[in-house]
Amino acid sequence: MSTDKMSVKVNVDLQKERQKCNFNIQEVTFIFDGGKEQTLQRKKIEDIALNSGASIDSIPEECLGLKERYDNAVRKSCIYSRIVKNEILEITGLEALGNPVLRRTADAFFKEISPFMLHLGMFVPTIIGQCTEEQQAKWLPRALEMQIIGAYAQTELGHGTFIRGLETTATYDPETEEFVLHSPTLTSYKWWAGGLGNTANHCIVVAQLYTKGQCHGTHPFIVPIRDMETHEPFPGVKVGDVGVRMGFNTADNGFLSFNHYRIPRENMMMKNAKVLKDGTYVKVARHEKLTYGTMVFVRVTLVKEAAINLAKAATIAVRYSAVRRQSQPKPDAPEPQIIDYPTQQHKLFICIATAHALQITGDWLWRTFKDVLADMRGGNTDSLPELHALSSCLKAISTSDSAAYIEQCRFACGGHGYMLSSNLPLIYSFVTATRTYEGDYTVLLLQTARFLVKAWEQVEAGKSVTPTVSYLTLAATKEKVLWNDFAEGIIRSFQAVAARKISACAETIKRHMKTGICYEDAWQLTTVRLVSAAESHCRSVICQTYWNEITRLTASCSTNVKIVMEQLATLYLIYWALERSGDLLRYSTISEKDLNRLQERYEELLALIRPNAVGLVDAFDFRDEILRSTLGAYDGRVYERLMEEALKSPLNDGPVQASFHKYIKPLTKGKL
Ligand SMILES: CCCCC/C=C\C/C=C\C/C=C\CC/C=C/C(=O)SCCNC(=O)CCNC(=O)[C@H](O)C(C)(C)COP(=O)(O)OP(=O)(O)OC[C@H]1O[C@@H](n2cnc3c(N)ncnc32)[C@H](O)[C@@H]1OP(=O)(O)O
Ligand SMILES: Cc1cc2nc3c(=O)[nH]c(=O)nc-3n(C[C@H](O)[C@H](O)[C@H](O)COP(=O)(O)OP(=O)(O)OC[C@H]3O[C@@H](n4cnc5c(N)ncnc54)[C@H](O)[C@@H]3O)c2cc1C
Numbered sequence: 001m002s003t004d005k006m007s008v009k010v011n012v013d014l015q016k017e018r019q020k021c022n023f024n025i026q027e028v029t030f031i032f033d034g035g036k037e038q039t040l041q042r043k044k045i046e047d048i049a050l051n052s053g054a055s056i057d058s059i060p061e062e063c064l065g066l067k068e069r070y071d072n073a074v075r076k077s078c079i080y081s082r083i084v085k086n087e088i089l090e091i092t093g094l095e096a097l098g099n100p101v102l103r104r105t106a107d108a109f110f111k112e113i114s115p116f117m118l119h120l121g122m123f124v125p126t127i128i129g130q131c132t133e134e135q136q137a138k139w140l141p142r143a144l145e146m147q148i149i150g151a152y153a154q155t156e157l158g159h160g161t162f163i164r165g166l167e168t169t170a171t172y173d174p175e176t177e178e179f180v181l182h183s184p185t186l187t188s189y190k191w192w193a194g195g196l197g198n199t200a201n202h203c204i205v206v207a208q209l210y211t212k213g214q215c216h217g218t219h220p221f222i223v224p225i226r227d228m229e230t231h232e233p234f235p236g237v238k239v240g241d242v243g244v245r246m247g248f249n250t251a252d253n254g255f256l257s258f259n260h261y262r263i264p265r266e267n268m269m270m271k272n273a274k275v276l277k278d279g280t281y282v283k284v285a286r287h288e289k290l291t292y293g294t295m296v297f298v299r300v301t302l303v304k305e306a307a308i309n310l311a312k313a314a315t316i317a318v319r320y321s322a323v324r325r326q327s328q329p330k331p332d333a334p335e336p337q338i339i340d341y342p343t344q345q346h347k348l349f350i351c352i353a354t355a356h357a358l359q360i361t362g363d364w365l366w367r368t369f370k371d372v373l374a375d376m377r378g379g380n381t382d383s384l385p386e387l388h389a390l391s392s393c394l395k396a397i398s399t400s401d402s403a404a405y406i407e408q409c410r411f412a413c414g415g416h417g418y419m420l421s422s423n424l425p426l427i428y429s430f431v432t433a434t435r436t437y438e439g440d441y442t443v444l445l446l447q448t449a450r451f452l453v454k455a456w457e458q459v460e461a462g463k464s465v466t467p468t469v470s471y472l473t474l475a476a477t478k479e480k481v482l483w484n485d486f487a488e489g490i491i492r493s494f495q496a497v498a499a500r501k502i503s504a505c506a507e508t509i510k511r512h513m514k515t516g517i518c519y520e521d522a523w524q525l526t527t528v529r530l531v532s533a534a535e536s537h538c539r540s541v542i543c544q545t546y547w548n549e550i551t552r553l554t555a556s557c558s559t560n561v562k563i564v565m566e567q568l569a570t571l572y573l574i575y576w577a578l579e580r581s582g583d584l585l586r587y588s589t590i591s592e593k594d595l596n597r598l599q600e601r602y603e604e605l606l607a608l609i610r611p612n613a614v615g616l617v618d619a620f621d622f623r624d625e626i627l628r629s630t631l632g633a634y635d636g637r638v639y640e641r642l643m644e645e646a647l648k649s650p651l652n653d654g655p656v657q658a659s660f661h662k663y664i665k666p667l668t669k670g671k672l
Contacts, residue, residue: 011636013337014614017322021615023560028619031553031565032311032356034363039621041091042101048087049080049105050625061111062420063650066249069112073250074199076109077116081146084120089144097125098297098366100304107312108625111426115252116149118194121301122294123150126204129293130220130269139222150222151196152294153256154206158187161443163206163292166218168258170268172211174279177265179221181207183257192437196254197241201226203256209268211279219291220269225256236261247429287381289388296388298438299395300369304362306402309431311355313424315617316632317409318348320416322614323636339613345606347412351405352609352616353572356565357546358398360553364545365394386466389451392444393538399434400441406431413631416638421645423629442531445538449530452502452537453509460506468541471495472502483594486601487547490573493588494540497580500587501533536583543573564612571605574598 010018026039033039061069088105089096096102097120106114127139142148159165167188170179183189190196196203202224209219225237233239238257245253268275272285285291321339328335338344368390372383410417410424417424435441455469465472474495483489505526512522523530550569554562577584577598584590609616624633630641646652666672 009635009637011323011638013322014319014636017611017614018618020611021618023564023612023615024558025615025619027557027561028565028616029621031550031557031561032359032620034359038101042104045088045091045101046105046108046623046626049083050108050623052079052083059650060421060645060648061250062426063648066244069250070115070198070252073110073112073115077114080106080109080114081116085144085146094124094128097121097128098301098369100301100308103305104308104626107628108623110250111423111628113194113248113251113430115195115199115250117251118152119143119146119150119200122152122194122298123200123202123204125297126152126220126269126294127222129297130271130291132270135266135270148202148228149195149200150202150204151193151200151254152204153190153193153196153254154204155190155192156187157189157191157255158185160192161440163218166206166208168205168207170205170207170209170219170221172209172265172275172279173262174277176262177277178262179209179265179268179275181205181221181223181258181261181263183259188257190254190256191242192253193256194248194251194253196239196256197252198254199252200254201228201231204269205256205258209273209275209281211275211281214281216273216281219273221263222267222269223261223263234261247426247433286379287376287384289384290376290381295438296391297369299391299444300362300365302395302434302438303358303365303398306398306431306434307355307358307362309427310351310358310402310405311617311620312622312627312632313406313409313427314348314351314355315620315622315627316422316424316629317351317412317417318613318617319633319636320413320422320631320638321348323638324414326414339610342603342606344412345610345613347408349568349571349606349609349613350575351409352613353568353575354401354405355620356550356568357542357572358402360549361394361542361545362398364549365390383466385451386468389448390468390541392439393448393534394541395439396435396441396444396448397535397538397542399431403428403432403435416631416642419630419642419645421630421642423627423632445531445534446527448534448537449502449505449527452498452533453506453530456499456502456506469537471540472499483590483597486570486598487573489590489594490577490598491540491544491547493577493584493590494536494543494580496588497583497586498533498536498540501529501536501583505529505533536580539576539580543576546572564609564616567605567609568616571602571609574602574605578602 030036030039033042057072061072064072084102088102092099092101102120124143127136127143131139143150154163156166156168158167167185168190169182169184171182172179190205193203202222205221205223206218207221209216224234225239226233236259240255242253242255265275265277272290274282274284276282318339321344322337324338325335326338369387372387375383406424406428410428413422413424416422420426452469455465455472458465459472508526508529509519509522512525513519546569550565554565578595581595627633630645631638633641651657663672
């Protein structure tokens, strides 16, 4: 328990909730963090970063103007970066780049987003993933020392999804051994890159490479864009902010264009392809899509990012629901805590369970990513298509589910959830963007679908398939699922649903083609079903991974931890079986009777989890400085904090605002 939790006076209802909790909270924290060592490391990092007091704002961030908010975010980013560089990276090493602990700690500094986030989040990983060793030796130490600050500019005004359609050109000039960067149209302007608008002095630019008159497709380049002393953009570089956004307003998303702007040949990131001095193009990589590596990396990390943000929202909403009392369902009885309403439990407990499901699946995906990376270092890229398919659908579903449930947490907090000081709107505005960036939801599910249809064709041809789709072989037999075990039955049923949907898509494509249309058109006509098939596949992967892993992770835990963790995982599985009952009835052997039993068990589980609900969110172990919520603080002083925050509003700086004298008074006196 952190010091802030020991010294405060806690709301009586929350105190009672904590007395009811029947399991060892710390053991669950260890599970959520991925082990005891990870928890200890996280706490150490949080202590280092937060005990400096540098994260504290005198005026709430949301009450500042746009410029002051950016200014404040840069100030705090510099302090946080110094702490990360001098103290945190020493503890974590570069593993921190794939570990949400840095982001989690950063939340204490920024209620919105740091303008430096993409420096560590994408600029540094791209140097690691796309540069030769020699190039890394040049750029990496400078980037880690924060001597240079970078952004990742791939998306353009005209194209984000379709990378092959990017218009920025990098044309090699062998005379000077330079690349000439150029933005030929308005739609070729780079757009959206985080940290680019006013902060970064360097930028990774993805451009169409031309040499010897031939285009070789998109490649990444490191581009200095601003003078290191004056910070003025270099001649030939036009850079600025893209304008006010739904969230991310301190993230400094920018635009960038080039007018025949020259960079040295060595600034092409040459791990996967090179241009020699004479302009000869040499392909190094064994897989064409390795230049997309940073996107795969970020998609993998976003699964845990989705989990952490949902855990934050659930913590806020569950604690608030234990403090808040409303209505009078029984005459003469006191108003119940709103968490006692089964409908409220239905809104909230799935959020707790989903945070665990995504965290565990995210851990598993991270290990898979590292295995594939190790294979690729040895020259074997066979597992890349499976990793791409997995990271695509898991990024899509985790960010989409997380955003939807964070919004559900806000609904669960009624009117007070709408206050920015609850932090729920800001968490939502951040997470809903993750559904779009780094690959839009639909686009990524269609990438997974492409892999699934190919896997199905392999199965039909009697060939073997990769592990995550091996269920297609079994499920294709349409055997009856035995419902002697809820979890096993649901997992097998989801696999049957996915398999039947995938096979139906493959058949539909063939049927369309028999009418004489080409494969691409037949594919388009099937995309609504393909997205649905990819979603079912992803759901089956999450259900199976969550169930298998939670069984493994709790094997040596105390009995009550095992019980509560199993209750949550079962709740997750049953929730989705009921949500997708139409699919199950259509494609699996489930009966109405089975579904009725699932509904009953689901309602039993809500009641069983109820006494442990506050304990479960306490186990996420968010310090108040990170939660930054009037509704979710550990002490439950909800109403006091709401009042305190209200009084900090600049609109409360005096009893009469200047606008009264300027406008209202003249209006009421008939002088306007
Ligand atoms: C303070 C602490 C900081 C710590 C930070 C920690 C974490 C960071 C957290 C968050 C990050 C924060 C913010 C991020 C901000 C956002 C950044 C961005 O958005 S950057 C821009 C991202 N852009 C995209 O994602 C674009 C999406 N589009 C694509 O990926 C591709 O264009 C698309 C849709 C995949 C299609 O590509 P295309 O080249 O046209 O390919 P095809 O469809 O023709 O497919 C050809 C084959 O290639 C396979 N493929 C495609 N992609 C990949 C891949 N990545 N890897 C492997 N293989 C791939 C595809 O499956 C086809 O295969 P087959 O031919 O079917 O075999
Ligand atoms: C907050 C934020 C931060 C960002 N940060 C960065 C950054 O740092 N660097 C960077 O380079 N980019 C960044 N981006 C850009 C981001 O990567 C793109 O916005 C994203 O990849 C989606 O591309 P798009 O905007 O072109 O959408 P579009 O592709 O135009 O999508 C619009 C609609 O069309 C649909 N659609 C598109 N193609 C297809 C298809 N083939 N089949 C079916 N439907 C399709 C989509 O599903 C969507 O509904 C950021 C974006 C946001 C919102």
